[in-house]
Amino acid sequence: MKPLFHFLYVRRLGLLLLALLAALLLVVRPARAQQVYMRQFGPAEGLRAPFIYALLQDRQGYLWLGTGDGLVRYDGTRFVAFTKKDGLAEDFVVSLRENPATGALWVGHYQGGVSVRKTLTGSFTPADRATVPAGLKLTADGTPPVDTASIGRYLRRYHLHLPAGTEVISLLEDREGNAWLGTAGQGLWRHSDRHLQLLSQPAGPMGQTLALATTATNGSVEAWGTFGGNRFFQLPFHTAAPLLYAGNGHVPPLRGEPVKALLPRPARLGGGFWLGTATGVYVVPKPGSGGVAVPGLSNNINYEVTALAYAPTSGLWVGTAADGIYLVPADSSQAIRHFTTADGLLQNSITALLADRTGRVWVGTRGTGLAVFQPRTRTFEYARLTSTGLDITCFAEDADGGLWVGTEGQGLFYHPPTGKWEQFEGSALPSNYVYGLLPLPAPTARPELLLVHRQGLTLLDVRRLRFTALAAPDNPLVRECLGAGAIAVQGPDAAVAWLPTRTGLLRLDLAAARRYATTRPPGLAFTAAEVDGAPQPVDALGQLSATRHRLGFAFQGISLNPNEALAYQYRLRGLSDDWSRPSAAGEAQFPGLDAGRYVFEARVRRGATGAWSPAVAAAFGIATPFWRTWWFATFAVLGLSGLVFGVVRAREGRLRRTQLVLERTVRERTAELRQQKAHIENINADLVVARDAAEASRRAKAQFLANMSHEIRTPMNAVIGLTNLLQATRPNQEQREYLTAIESSSQNLLVIINDILDSSKMEAGKLSLEQVPFRLPEAVRRLGAMFKFATESKGLALTINVADNVPAAVLGDPVRLNQILVNLVGNAIKFTRAGGVTVAVEAVPSPEHAGTLQPDHSRIRFGVRDTGIGIPADKLGAIFEDFSQANTSTTREFGGTGLGLSIARNLVQLHGGQLGVTSEEGQGSEFFFELPYEVADASAAQPDAHAGPLAPFEPALRVLVAEDNALNQMVARKTLEAWNVQVVIAENGRLAVETAAAAAQPFDAVLMDVQMPEMDGYEAARRLRALFPDARQLPIIGLTASVLPEDRVLALAAGMNDTLAKPFEPAVLYARLAHFTGRHAGPEGTLASGQAxxxxxxxxxxxxxxxxxxxxxxxxxxxxxxxxxxxxxxxxxxxxxxxxxxxxxxxxxxxxxxxxxxxxxxxxxxxxxxxxxxxxxxxxxxxxxxxxxxxxxxxxxxxxxxxxxxxxxxxxxxxxxxxxxxxx
CATH class of the missing domain: 1.20.120 (Four Helix Bundle (Hemerythrin (Met), subunit A))
Structure with missing residues (x-):
């Protein structure tokens, strides 16, 4: 039963507690206008008991509260109450004690009872007082006495003044830097960030901000502040000391705006301070004395000072809001220098200045980046740290000589003494907005910096690059920090940092702050475990059944710091030894775990850079199925081995029986194979003899054809030539008939020889097509002249129709096309007694181009139609075979070898086409085919060799001929001079280069032999092309007796425009000169007939x-x-x-x-x-x-x-x- 006074007290304070429930955060203002960060916990936070008699933090990190309404546990986020229903001996708890060896929690009650918490299950049970450990405070009946002395010392130390009527009856300082105060009726209070205290701003003019600085006087360091120009106050090292004002108000304050920057003056200059205001720079010799204007930098609204820096080697640097930088030289005899954008600054608005230990001066601006003044060159250099603009707010130089740059929104930049720039932002910093950088006095050799954010502070370990937040996120004391003007002072027995804020002076106890930064990591506890979806105690997982299981774990970090972000990692040893990625989720799932032994481990840390806590572990195992045990595997192997042995023995028996049968069969078949082998060898010997005979016959045929061609063609040329000469001697009628018969027989014999040779070439696959430009309409029309006498002698009409859509020139083999057409037209004339022969040529659409004509490619259809004897339908396939005609009577009547159509068909196929025929016996026949051609430039096509002489060029050409052979020189000169060409001869390549280079009148073209003494044509062409890079300015045409393709490649690579084979055809040379020089002739002319x-x-x-x-x-x-x-x-x-x-x-x-x-x-x-x-x-x-x-x-x-x-x-x-x- 609870004491009566406790019950009445609760009822009497009920209305008061209802009013206090709304206060979630209380800032207490003790004497001397000091503020600290405290928070009250009551029913609104889940704590329903207002009386807190005992406080304890266990080794996991939980906070336990002994109250009049039971035992309460707090994990940093919620309160959980335990009463008699949970196994306690009583609800009224007055004392707590943890066994450090076992972790058991002992609970002392008001009426003298004792309870203990079991470590395995977490449940409570009454205990015998005889087993109570030492340190558990118990009385016979009632509450233990309150330690008022310790509580009083703590309240005085931190100047804590709770609301009137608040009685503190229990006190606990946890391992995370917080203090917990249990009260009688006002619930639980937490004192956090105990290293921070806020002093209200000293009385001064409204709207004026504070400026702070340190100075050394008589060997001791003093901290001073001012808000009204020369109205100074001294800052104490201890919070109990008062602010000491200098001047007592007798010295009038400086005129103008508040102080924007405060900088100590060196002792060699007289000491005191430089003050930067909205109207310039002033000197105050000592705190409380009058200010003296700096000549040339005072009483001017353009001198609104934003930053001050002093470099012993150069002097006082003054940054302004819109007028660049002023330098007051250390040598007073020199004039003040002024730097603006006209002198190399990126911007005239200066936000920060720093003079480092080497004499360099760093300049920060808003939006344009970073500049540094080099004293050696006395110029500004610039560093581009990001691709976008950079808003610099502050600088600092650490004890190692590294430079730190704070920015607004881009984080922190660091340049080590040797190395490259580094950037810190995002998760590495509490905030990307850094408004102040303060080097701290280091009790050890490890340098530190204090980072000032708008709503927070960060401690930076410079060498470890470790960032630690020094204030809770919701601490109101750091909400309005001003980075500029922060100072740090190392006193005789304390180190203090002072920071100006919008509401006063923030005092930072550096020793306490360092202890806060090195507090132990949070605790961690398992909250739940699941096996295949069913809850299981974590400590009782044990050995699970032999199947695949799905396991889940839930765990929670225990941190008593306010609003602290925690990160978790876990791993399942036995599955993987690697830790998971840090996450804010306190759970882990493992689907389908196989048999084995496992240990689940989890750990926690504060934020992104805190130290990890010791891992908490839960071990369990999954049984191995019997079919995966060693004994089952042994029996399985033995059984399988026996089965295999039996099968093998049975199979061996069958194989032996089969082997006997096979051996008998093999003997029989071997005898048969010997007989067959002997027969095949005889056949192969006969085949070898036949092959050798065929090969010898082929070689004899080839040799015979070659010899026959030469032996017959040579005398036939003489026969034909002599016949033509005799016809020109005016023979009589009888002689003329004999001569005509001789000529006709000779021509027929030549045709037969040519057909046999072409057939032999095609049969051997040695016939290839040329690809040269030629005039297709002219080549077709020449058929009329070719067969004029044949058609006139038989009274036939030969009609040649060339459509308008036929290209003027194409790329192909004109000789083989002429051979096809001559065979077809000759056959048509041969087998036509009356009527005529029609040759039709037209361009037709290509199937692959959707029936449209293409400008660069053309498909030409050729047709030869006659009114002759026709071909029977059953003989249409036979007429294309070698030495074949429609019937034997045709041969007797019309003659011929039967090779013409076969050769024509093969040549058409070689072009990529097919030769077709339609015929009606007695009515006539039509042969047709289609050939693909690439359209060529008509100017590049070889001129007709059967026309008249070539016309001279107008105006005359000037051509350099490089030729070492006197005969070739003579031929070239005579040929060219006939075309109105002025010829200059050079006997080798060297002379050709010298002649072309020294010529007063430039040459229109060069004919270059490729093989000459002293310097060949290739080297001469290269040197000429170096002198005349434009190939159109001086065309070079190579003359070579070689027709190999690689020689042409060498000529083009040397810089020549084209090549001609020697002896050249005059018409081809004429066309090349006209093409490359662009010179035109008078009346058109061509070569005399017969040359081509x-x-x-x-x-x-x-x-x-x-x-x-x-x-x-x-x-x-x-x-x-x-x-x-x-x-x-x-x-x-x-x-x-x-x-x-x-x-x-x-x-x-x-x-x-x-x-x-x-x-x-x-x-x-x-x-x-x-x-x-x-x-x-x-x-x-x-x-x-x-x-x-x-x-x-x-x-x-x-x-x-x-x-x-x-x-x-x-x-x-x-x-x-x-x-x-x-x-x-």
Whole structure:
């Protein structure tokens, strides 16, 4: 039963407590206008008992309260009450005691009873007084006496004055820096942040803020403050000491605005202070004395001072609100200097200044960043710390020489003595707004800084880079801090920091603050555990059944500090030894845990940088299923081994029986295979003989065709030529008929030879297509002239229709297209007795381009329609086979080999098309095909070689010819001068470069031989291109006897515009000059007829001849080709021959001399000689020289000597024929 006075007291104070319930936070104002941070806990916070008789903090961190209404536990967030229903002997608790060894909590009651809390279950049970541990205060009946002496000392120490009528009957200082006061009727009080005290602002003019500074007087440090210019007061080291005012008001205050900055003056300058105000800078020699204006920096509204700094090497630096910086030099004989944006400052509004120990002056501005004045160069340098603007509020230099920069919104920046800038923001700081940085006097060698935020303080360990908040988030004492002007003073027995605020002076006890920063971590306790969704006591998890389980744990940090953020980590050893990421959630879930032993551990810390608490652990295990035990595995292995052994034995028996059967079968089959092998070997031997015979037949065929082509073509050329000459001698009618028969038979024989050769090439896969630009309409229309006599002799009409949509020029092989059309038109004329033949050409849409014509690609359809005998439907497939016609009577009546359509079909397929035919017997036939072509530039297409002479250029061209061969020089000069071209000859590459560089009149083009002495054409082209980088300014056309693609690549890489093969066709050279120079001729003209045909025939003959060595063929110059090159001028032709006869023997001698010893000279000589013999139409000799040039460039010069012998033999046959022409 409770005492009567306790019951009556509670009833009597009921109304008073209702009024106090609304006060969640109370700031007590003791004597001397001091304020501390205290909070009362009552029914509104969950504490219903107003009488607190005993207080205890257990080793987990819980706060236990002994009250008249039971035992109460507080974990920092809520109160939990325990009464007799929970196992207590009584509800009235007067004393508490914890066993430090076991953690058992002993409870003493008012009537002398004792209860104890079990550590395993957490429940209470009555206990015998004989087992009570020492230290538990018990009386026979009543409450233990109150320790009024300790309570009184504490109240006086912190100047605590509780509301009237409040009686403190219990006191506890916890391990986290708080003090708890239990009262008789007014509940529980907590005194937090005991290192902070707020003194109300001393009396002064309204609206004036405080400015603080320290000064050394007679070897001792003093702290002073001012709010009215020269109205100073001294700050004490102890809170009990009063503020000492200097001047007693007899000295009038300075005029103008309040003090914005206060800076001690060095003793060598007379001591005192510099005061920065809204109207300038003043000097106060000592506190209480009058202020003296600094000349040139006072009594001016432009001198609104925002910051002061003093550097012994330079002087006093004064930062202003809008007028930049003023420097009062240390040497009084020098004038005051003024720095603005015109002198290199980023902004004229200065927010902070700092003179470091090296004499540098750091300048902070708002929005533009950081600047530093270098005394050595006497200039400003700038540091860009972020990509955006930076609002700097303050500077500090730590004891190690590191620079710290506080900002508004961007956190804190640090520059170590050696290293790069670092930034601290976000979770590392309580706030990104830093308004003050104060180096603290360090009792140890570890430097510290005090960070002042608008609503908080942070202690920074400089070397560990550890940040610790020094005030609770809801502490009203730090809500209005002003960073500028904070000071720290180390007194004889105490270290104190003073900070100005909007409501007064905030005093920080540094020793207590350091103890607060190093308090032990919060406690941690498990609150619940679940196994497969069912609650289980954490300490009784034990061994769980043999299956997969889902476990969950709930835990709570125990911190008695106000509004403190806690972070948790956990791990499950046995599953992983790694801690989880820090989280504010106090729970953990583990789904599907397998068999094994586990230990769950959790820990807690304050904020993001606090130390972790010791881990609390709960051990448990999950049984292993029987099928995963060692004995089950042993039996399983034994059973499986026996089963395998039995199966193996049975299988071995079957295998032995099967083996006997197989051995008998193998013997029988082996005998059969021996017989079959002998038979197959006989067949293979026959096949090898047949293969060798076929290969020999193929080689004989190829050799025969090559020899036949040369042996028949050479006399046939003579037969045809002599026939043409005889026809020009006016023979009689009978002779003319014989000559016509001879010519027709010769031409038919040549056609048959060409068809057989082309068929052989296609069969061997050696026929390839060229890709050159040519004029397609002109090539088709030439068919009319080609078959004029054939159609007129039979009375047939040959009609050629070329549609308007056919491109003017395409990229392809004009020779093979002409061969296709000639075969088709020739067949049509051959098998047509009456009527005519029509050739139609048009551009058709391509299927892959959705039926539309493309500007850069064209698909051309060719059709040849006749009114001849037609083809039977069952013979349409056979006419395309080699040596086949529709019927044997056709061969007898019309003649032919049956190869024309086969060759045409193969050539069309080689182009990527298909040759088709439609025919009606007795009515006629139509052959058609479609070929894809790339549209070409008509100007780049080779001119028609069957037209008349070329017209001269207008105006005249000036061309540099680089050629070392006198014969080639003569040909080039005569050819070009006929076209109104001024020719300048250079005999090697070096002279060509020098001539072009020194020419007073620039050249329009350069013809460059690639093989010359002293400097070859490639190097000369490179040097010319360096002098004339624009290829259009000086086109360079390379002349080479080689037709290899790689030689053209080398020429283009050297800077040439194009290349021509020697001997060049005049029409092609003419077209190249017109294209690259942009020069136009007068009336159009072309080459004389026959030149292109001769060149094509020479190329064809070259491709048909056998290898270049050894040669037994009779060599004969092509006089027609030479006459065309000489333009019909017999004198010029003889001059060409004489020049060759003068130079060729010397080159021939060089071939024999260099064959075995000088491959480079051999290749060069072969190249020169090859270029000369090309003019005489001797393809065999030209091919041999080309082969020799390539062989000489190979390692070891393979087969060079046989080539040299064959070439000398050919030259020996050529010389007499050439000499005879010069004498005729």
């Amino acid at each position: 045909g001769a060149a094509a025939e020479a190329a064809e003959a070259s491709a048909s001849f056998p290898p270049a060595y050894p040669s037994t063929l009779k060599i004969k110059p092509d006089w027609q080709l030479l006459e065309e090159l000489a333009g019909g001028n017999e004198g010029f032709l003889r001059q060409i021959v004489r020049t060759f006869l003068a130079e060729a023997p010397a080159l021939e001698a060089l071939l024999g001399a260099a064959c075995a010893h000088d491959p480079a000279s051999l290749a060069s000589t072969a190249h020169k000689l090859k270029g000369q013999v090309a003019y005489f139409g001797v393809p065999v000799l030209h091919a041999q020289l080309d082969e020799l040039e390539r062989a000489a460039r190979l390692p070891g010069c393979p087969y060079c000597q046989p080539l040299v012998d064959a070439i000398c033999q050919q030259l020996a046959e050529l010389y007499p024929q050439l000499e005879a022409r010069t004498l005729s």
